[in-house]
Amino acid sequence: MTTITRKMPLTLLLAATLLGSCSKNNESPAPTTTTQTLYDRLGGLPAVSAVVDQFITNVVAESMTPNSNLKRTFTPLLQSGNSFRVASLRNHLIDQIGQAAGGPLQYKGLSMPAAHQGMNITDAEFNALVAELGKAMTTKGVPAAQQTEVVNILAPLKSSIVGK
Amino acid sequence: MLQNILTSKLFRRPTVQLGLLGAAALLTWASWQEPSLHDYPQPISVAAVRLAGPGPALAAMHDQVVGLPGITACTVNADARSLAFTYHPDEVTPAQVCQQLPAAWHAQLYQAPMQLVTGPQCPVPQGYLVALDRLRFALNLRRLFVNV
Numbered sequence: 001m002t003t004i005t006r007k008m009p010l011t012l013l014l015a016a017t018l019l020g021s022c023s024k025n026n027e028s029p030a031p032t033t034t035t036q037t038l039y040d041r042l043g044g045l046p047a048v049s050a051v052v053d054q055f056i057t058n059v060v061a062e063s064m065t066p067n068s069n070l071k072r073t074f075t076p077l078l079q080s081g082n083s084f085r086v087a088s089l090r091n092h093l094i095d096q097i098g099q100a101a102g103g104p105l106q107y108k109g110l111s112m113p114a115a116h117q118g119m120n121i122t123d124a125e126f127n128a129l130v131a132e133l134g135k136a137m138t139t140k141g142v143p144a145a146q147q148t149e150v151v152n153i154l155a156p157l158k159s160s161i162v163g164k
Numbered sequence: 165m166l167q168n169i170l171t172s173k174l175f176r177r178p179t180v181q182l183g184l185l186g187a188a189a190l191l192t193w194a195s196w197q198e199p200s201l202h203d204y205p206q207p208i209s210v211a212a213v214r215l216a217g218p219g220p221a222l223a224a225m226h227d228q229v230v231g232l233p234g235i236t237a238c239t240v241n242a243d244a245r246s247l248a249f250t251y252h253p254d255e256v257t258p259a260q261v262c263q264q265l266p267a268a269w270h271a272q273l274y275q276a277p278m279q280l281v282t283g284p285q286c287p288v289p290q291g292y293l294v295a296l297d298r299l300r301f302a303l304n305l306r307r308l309f310v311n312v
Contacts, residue, residue, distance in 0.1 A: 045312040049205040053237035053250040060212050060248035061239040064274065078212055078276040083253075084290035086210045091202035098201040104310055105201045136237075 037102025038149050042142060045098070052093045054136035056086065062132060069128035073119065100153045112160035119164060126162050130154070194303035203301040204312050208236055211258035213247040216270040222247075225265070232256065232264055246274070 042048060060078060063071045077086050092115075095107040109115065130151065137147045174180055215222060222242045229247065230238040234255030239248045249261065262271040286293075301307065 045201060045204055048201070050237065053208060054239070056210055057237045057239040057248040057250055060210055061241040061244070061246055064212060064214075064246040064248070065241060065244040075276045077210060078274065079278050080275050083209045084294065086250075087207055087294065090208060091200070094202040094205070095200050103201055104312060105198055108197070108200060139237075 038146065038153075039098060039101035039103040042101060042146060042150075045094075045103075047140065047142070048098050048101070048103070049090075049094055051133075051136050051140050051142065052090055052097065054139050055093065055133050056090060058132040058136050058139075059129070062128065069124050070132070073121065073125060097150070097154075101150065112157050113164055116161045116164045121162050121164065123162055126158055191303055191305060194300045195305045197304075197306075199301055199304050199307045199310065201312060203297070203304075203307070206252050208250045209253045210248065210250050211261070212274040213249075213258070213262060213265075213271045214274045215245045215247060215265075215272075222269070225269075229261065229265075232261060235261070247271075 039048070042051075056077075059070055059074050062068055063074045063078070076082055077089070092107070092109045095105070095109060098105060099107045133154075134147060134151065137150065142150075169175055222240055222245065225247065226238055226240045229235060229240075229249055234252045236250045236252065238250075241247070249258075251258070251261065258273050262273060265271045
């Protein structure tokens with residue numbers, strides 16, 4: 001009995017840390033509404049990651065054209081040993097589109113002004129990027145109405161990205 | 165059952181207790197934050213290929229490439245004679261994709277010229293950070309309660 005009493009604090013500590021770490025984050029309460037979010041209507045994570053992958057190949061292909069608008073910013077994706085840049089871009093896009101569309105998890109990256117600080121993104125570059133996102137959604141069969149919803153969610157970010 | 169474990173000689177050993185505490189600390193660290201959405205899908209890489217085939221034939225290539233195992237997306241730009249694709253690195257390599265393309269197109273993997281990086285850089289190799297991220301996700305117990 002004494003042994004059990006002595007071990008109880010350790011056991012309780014283990015249980016408390018595990019339960020505490022698994023508790024739900026108070027900052028992101030589960031949605032209580034029964035209507036489907038845009039994230040669900042798009043098709044969830046498989047659809048979001050498919051659109052993001054298509055978007056990346058579109059951007060890379062565009063950056064290889066002679067009069068590319070995106071070459072300046074996205075050429076490093078194709079430099080040797082830069083596969084982590086691609087992974088990082090993809091990760092942030094999946095997180096951000098997922099959260100913006102009402103997905104279950106939060107984007108934890110930098111704010112848009114901080115992420116684009118010093119990049120001097122122009123209007124033409126931003127518009128070209130949005131065009132490639134639209135093409136990616138079309139290629140992956142996202143209906144026009146949902147494409148508009150996605151663009152409407154992301155469009156307000158322009159002022160936080162262009163000219164920083 | 166619990167009583168048997170708590171009173172067992174094995175559990176009374178300091179090394180075992182330290183090990184359990186270490187495991188709990190590891191799980192706590194990994195589960196401290198919610199996982200991210202990007203942790204769930206398989207990682208990808210991107211590759212680009214220069215081609216020398218006729219434009220109309222290149223445009224028809226999209227379905228052929230995107231149908232290959234391990235390819236997640238593909239874009240053919242007939243005007244620029246280029247092909248870009250994302251792929252799962254543990255399933256296929258860019259060289260294998262090139263081998264699947266008709267020889268007449270003279271597919272050549274493209275890499276952009278390196279640029280000198282002058283700014284500060286992270287001293288920790290990116291590969292370590294990615295590995296640490298994947299370990300944290302593997303041990304993150306919260307992922308069991310998230311439906312993506």
